[in-house]
Amino acid sequence: MFKHRKSVPTAAISIALLAQGAIAAEEQFFPVLSYRVGPYGANGQSFFGGFVDYLTYVNLKENGVNGVKIVWEECETEYNNAKGIECYERLKDKAKVSTGPIHTMSTGVAYALIDKSKEDKIPLAMMGYGRTDAVDGSVFPYAFPLVTTYQMQASAILRFIKERGKGGLEGKKIVYLYHDSAYGKEPIVALQEEAKLNKFELTLIPVAHPGNEQGAQWLKIRQENPDYVVFWGWGVMNQTALKAAQKVGFSRDKMIGSWWAGSEEDTVPAGDAAKGYMAATWNVAGKDVPLIADIEKVVYGAGKGNLQDTSKIGTILYNRGVSAAVLSVEATRKAQEKYGKGKPVNGEQVRWAMENLDITDARLKEIGATNLLPQIKTSCTDHEGSGKVKIQQWDGAKWIPVSGWIEGNKGLIHPLFQASAKQYATEKGIAPRDCSKEK
């Protein structure tokens, strides 16, 4: 009994020491702020499952990045801002020696970490979410709203409507139905600018969180009788909207959602009501992308897959997680090219790489990710690097792309980011970097 009592604290101390253990010098650490339980757990499972599977794939296939093995630690945020910060604080010490970018898949957590990540010199990736004026790297050196932003996406959706209708947008009625939060409000300014430019009528209809009741909003939409509904939903709000649209007889193929409203998790629970619905995406679904098929073969073949439910492989969110990991690994590779091939890279070095990414179609082909995501070329003045989305349509069983890569109106939208970033810099007393001097 005595022996047993003694062994308990010894084991506890050992576990604590192991948990605190520093990352070996030849390993590249990735802090993973994931969520797999809670209200949005199902979305997180697919995304972070894809993310971790790609890291495993790189280790198995290439023995890491130029021989530097990737290691990671997950911390459960439950999509909760306070827990997100707690996780960040827990993992940041381990990220001192080497780190990949942090992905939170949460606008709220990303907002909370913008200043902290800069202080700690850990790059913060916000792919398709988060603070969008961070496109301006002169003010936000450590924050990267990579690939595309809410505003550019909204602008691309309007371009799709414009090209689809052939009659342009002038005189059209468009309703913007949105989650009444920072996420839903971000694109409003872009939509208003587009409405002025293209002379269409814009009606804004907010939905209170969580959005599981939208009867009044859809009766209003029925009364307005718009040409299109541009839809910014999240979680249960998505299925509710699709069902409510069916209930008032609004055609689903005149409803275009954001990428957070365009996964299998959104359409499957809505059943037949989702058929014909369209949504933007910055990555495609399916296993016909060679990389996704190879991950299944290599990682799951070796019994090292992250997902128990393998039916999620090839879904929109799984492929998005893979895409996020691809960009993160490519940034690590780029940093190694500059700071030493075959050596782990730290936050400052990865930050430089993320600001100098140049992932061409040729490189995507090498990875096996042709068409999985668009080409990315970042700079100090453009932390977004692409601004392109595809529009996909739910056929009742799967997402089918119905457009090529569409770029939003950069000339209209990016000055909005710059103005917003400038205001932020003034409020916070930040002296913006001179991007012309950055190399």
Next chain:
Amino acid sequence: MQFFMEVLIGGLLSGVMYALVALGFVLIYKASGVFNFAQGAMVYLAALSVVGCMEKGAPLWLAIILAFAIMTLFGIATEKFVLRKLVNQPPIALFMATIGLAFFIEGLAPMVFGSAPRALDLGIVDEPIPAILDAWGIVISKFDLVAAGVAALLVTTLALFFQYTRIGRALRAVADDHQAALSIGIPLQHIWAIVWGIAGFVALVAGLMWGARNGVQFALTFTALKALPVLIIGGFTSVPGAIVGGLLIGASEKLAEIYLPPVMQSLFGGNFGGIEGWFPYVLALFFLLVRPEGLFGEKHIDRV
């Protein structure tokens, strides 16, 4: 006027859906004087049990029966492992126990049945009834009417059960005073197990309706959010009160969502809307000030 009527009817029918969840709270409150924080989680567990059983190959009717069995077992287990230890403890202790229970269910249910959002098809299409649409131009869905019918049936059954059965009377006695009820020979443990079982059944009905409408997913736990204002307005101890409270909340929040934002915009500028989240609570606050026991609640008088 036609649009007003459409919003009003739509709101009343939404209110029925809120009332379905509120009914479960009333049952527990009547039996133990405790606000059951876990009711939303029970709705989730019930709906998840149905789709979980269906995924294992059970047809819908069998899945519903199996889910009812799960909810009954859950009710008995709750009494045995949670409530029995807390007899004669202050209501706050029981309330805290239900908070723990909610977290327990929210963790356990997806572990057993999976957390992916799933569709639940009851065979009732949520589409406008063409005859009503053609005649009056008003959207009323078949699904909403079925939900209203189910709620009416539940309320009638429960009201009769509480009023005219031995168990119903025993239940009310237990709610008034645990110790006094025990002293006159009412088997408290059995009563609590029965009431938690019935609350599980009500949760199953609510889970079926909400799950069929929005999909079976974690967000079903949020359905409890609207139950609190419904209970404040209808009264925590009244079964018909849950229905009236639900109707009042449903109709008023929908009318407010349509007609208040333009007034607020003209007064303050900006873009208002999405007020359904807070409006029911403001209304409930108003009721708390003028009629704290709710419309149908029992007035509590203490002897000094």
